[in-house]
Amino acid sequence: MGTTPRRPRASSTEPPFEAPPSSSIDEQFESPPSDQSTAESTTDETAFAAAYEVDDELHQMKQELEQRIFSRPARNAAGARALDVGPPESIDLITGVGIGPAHRDFESVGPAGPGAPVLNVYVTEKMTVDECKAAIVDSFGIRSLAADDRMINVIHTGPIDAYAHRHRERPSPCGISVGHFKITAGTQGALARGRSGERVNRLLMLSNNHVLANSNAGSVGDNILQPGPADGGVNPGDRVAVLEKWVPINFAATGANFVDCATGWCWPNLVRKEFIFRSGGSWAYFRVGSTPIAAAINMPVGKSGRTTQLTNGRVIDINASIRVNYGTAGTANFRDQITIRGNNMTFSQGGDSGSLIWTWDSRRLPVGLLFAGGGEFTFANKIARVLDALDINLFT
Amino acid sequence: MATKTPFPESGPVAYNPQETITRERSEAEAALRHIPGVRGVGEGQDAIGNPAWIVYVTHDAVAHNLPRKVAGRTVVPEVSGEIDILPA
Numbered sequence: 001m002g003t004t005p006r007r008p009r010a011s012s013t014e015p016p017f018e019a020p021p022s023s024s025i026d027e028q029f030e031s032p033p034s035d036q037s038t039a040e041s042t043t044d045e046t047a048f049a050a051a052y053e054v055d056d057e058l059h060q061m062k063q064e065l066e067q068r069i070f071s072r073p074a075r076n077a078a079g080a081r082a083l084d085v086g087p088p089e090s091i092d093l094i095t096g097v098g099i100g101p102a103h104r105d106f107e108s109v110g111p112a113g114p115g116a117p118v119l120n121v122y123v124t125e126k127m128t129v130d131e132c133k134a135a136i137v138d139s140f141g142i143r144s145l146a147a148d149d150r151m152i153n154v155i156h157t158g159p160i161d162a163y164a165h166r167h168r169e170r171p172s173p174c175g176i177s178v179g180h181f182k183i184t185a186g187t188q189g190a191l192a193r194g195r196s197g198e199r200v201n202r203l204l205m206l207s208n209n210h211v212l213a214n215s216n217a218g219s220v221g222d223n224i225l226q227p228g229p230a231d232g233g234v235n236p237g238d239r240v241a242v243l244e245k246w247v248p249i250n251f252a253a254t255g256a257n258f259v260d261c262a263t264g265w266c267w268p269n270l271v272r273k274e275f276i277f278r279s280g281g282s283w284a285y286f287r288v289g290s291t292p293i294a295a296a297i298n299m300p301v302g303k304s305g306r307t308t309q310l311t312n313g314r315v316i317d318i319n320a321s322i323r324v325n326y327g328t329a330g331t332a333n334f335r336d337q338i339t340i341r342g343n344n345m346t347f348s349q350g351g352d353s354g355s356l357i358w359t360w361d362s363r364r365l366p367v368g369l370l371f372a373g374g375g376e377f378t379f380a381n382k383i384a385r386v387l388d389a390l391d392i393n394l395f396t
Numbered sequence: 397m398a399t400k401t402p403f404p405e406s407g408p409v410a411y412n413p414q415e416t417i418t419r420e421r422s423e424a425e426a427a428l429r430h431i432p433g434v435r436g437v438g439e440g441q442d443a444i445g446n447p448a449w450i451v452y453v454t455h456d457a458v459a460h461n462l463p464r465k466v467a468g469r470t471v472v473p474e475v476s477g478e479i480d481i482l483p484a
Contacts, residue, residue: 033402177484185484197405210481220406230484244403247411259411260481265403297441307484316474317450320438321425325480335415339438339450351484374435374452374476389411 029193029203032221032242032265054099054117061145062119065097068140093135095157096122119145119152126156165306166231166351171272172240173285175304175355177227178264179211180218180243181235185228186211187306187354189369190288191273192263192392204392205241205264205271207354208371212262213246215329220244224264226271228306230351241266247389251330258336259381259389260371273396275356277310288356288364290396292383294318295338295367300360303370305352312360313340313347313378315367322379324372336385338368340378348378356383366394420467424449427466433458435479442470452476 098120121132132154133146145152165176166185172178178188192204205224209215212224222243225233241264250257274285295301295315302312317339324332340347340357348355348370357368357380368380387393421439428437428451436452448470453459459473 179483183483186482194405199405208481210483215481216408220403228484242403244406246408248408256415258413265406317438317440319421320436320450320452321429322436322438322452322479325478327481337438339440348482350482353482371481372479373482374479375474377452377474377476377479379479385411385413388413389409391409 027268028201029266029268030198030201031267032202032244058099058117058119061142061150062097062099064142065094065119065121065136065140065145068142069094069097093123093125093127094121094132094139095124096120098122100153119150120155121152122155122157124156124158127154129154164309164351165276165304166227168227168232168238169276169283170240171270172226173272173274173276175275175277175306175309177231177233177306177351178205178207178240178354179225179228179230179233180214181223181225181229181233181239182214182217183211183228184230185233185306185351187304187352187370188226188271189354190356190366191266191271191395192387192390193395195391195393199391202244203266203268203271203395204244205266206356206369206386206390206392206394207262207264208260208369209246209249209262210260210326210329210371211354212241212264213243215326216246216248217329218243218246218262231306240264240270245390249326249329249332251326251332253333255333257332257334258385259369260334261369261381261386261390263390263392275304277304286364288358288366288394288396290394291365292387292394293359293365293367294384295382299367300343301340301357301367302360302364303348303352303355303357305348305355305370307349307351308346311342311345311347313342313345315339316341316377320379322372324379334372334379334381336382338380338382340368340380341376342378346376348373352378366396420469423467424469427463428471431458431461434462435476440472442472446470448472450474452479454478 099117100120101115137146174188177185179185189206192206194200223239224241225238226240227233244263244265246262295318299315304310320337320339321335355370358364366383369386370380372379433454438450440450442448451473
């Protein structure tokens, strides 16, 4: 994508509450300045084939099987499990296909010898090569793969499940894995825009200081990756934003913090304001309100986060003063925090830092910014403080 | 001629709001926060809905050593263990 900054719009007024659809976001905002283009990760199959001397026939077989696997009727994962009272149907046994060197199973070494590429077939149940070939014929009708001289490498993976909100997705939704290029991973909390000056024209990503600014160690312009580095995000290829503003954490023994927050300046076409969640076997999206509401005792709240995904709980404390461990960075005192306890579930775990917390009702009004946890408790900054500190409004 | 910075209005920003702390709250924090194993003090409700001090402690044993009442409110211990930030 091009990274030349766009000229700001002539008008800097706030948009109406009902913001335009995502497709027009990039027309409203200026892109971050950059001295290099944002490299989009690509898979160069041609280069792979050349490097590993994959013959055309093998490549064709892989494509044929891939097409059959991908074109199977969609199934609801939960439903499939609920009906899982007998052996799986053969069509469910084959979950993937690839090409790689035969190295684990000498049965799969073909005429080209060890190390030469063969077809990798990923299966849910342990089986022999012959059983795998039979399953391919039964499920997909591909008889060419069943020939005795056609070597395949059977790889037993079990069922392959999506790994929470840790995958790469463009545009990147809220509730998904992000992080400064030197951290592990946290959560893209929400989108926002500056309240004044040039920042009115910036589309910003809201999360924690310790997610976007590496606990005070980051610098303006540092790359923010989606997914975060712990989830395979590559710098700079997976960059969706650059570090823009943050409130430093005060680690002094007598210090008092109120917020752990930061903003990244996003490329408008690489992010989206909707929140991700898992519905049945696939991803779905929802929006939240933009007007903050103060937390209250027993208020039902929810969040969408990188690790525990969509969860809900209740506010049990609206004015907590707590001492929080930041690992090697030190320990910091926080005042005026919100505490949440999950409703018969863990409300948050490591990786959920930066999630926006909102009222668990149809309005989904912003309440807090998740940043810490202990035992069954989750701690969050009050969202009004976060917005004031960073001088932003949510863009939902 | 001055060169325009590529990231105007960016960088670290201080946030030090004025906070009003009630006398009762000060009294509760003074009485509770320095007890070994206490990691935090907050404001919630007890089992029957009355305003209470929520005290976050590292272990059950710490909970047993807390006073039952401070500044006119019940003390409700909650075992949080250590409180950590939540990156992956």
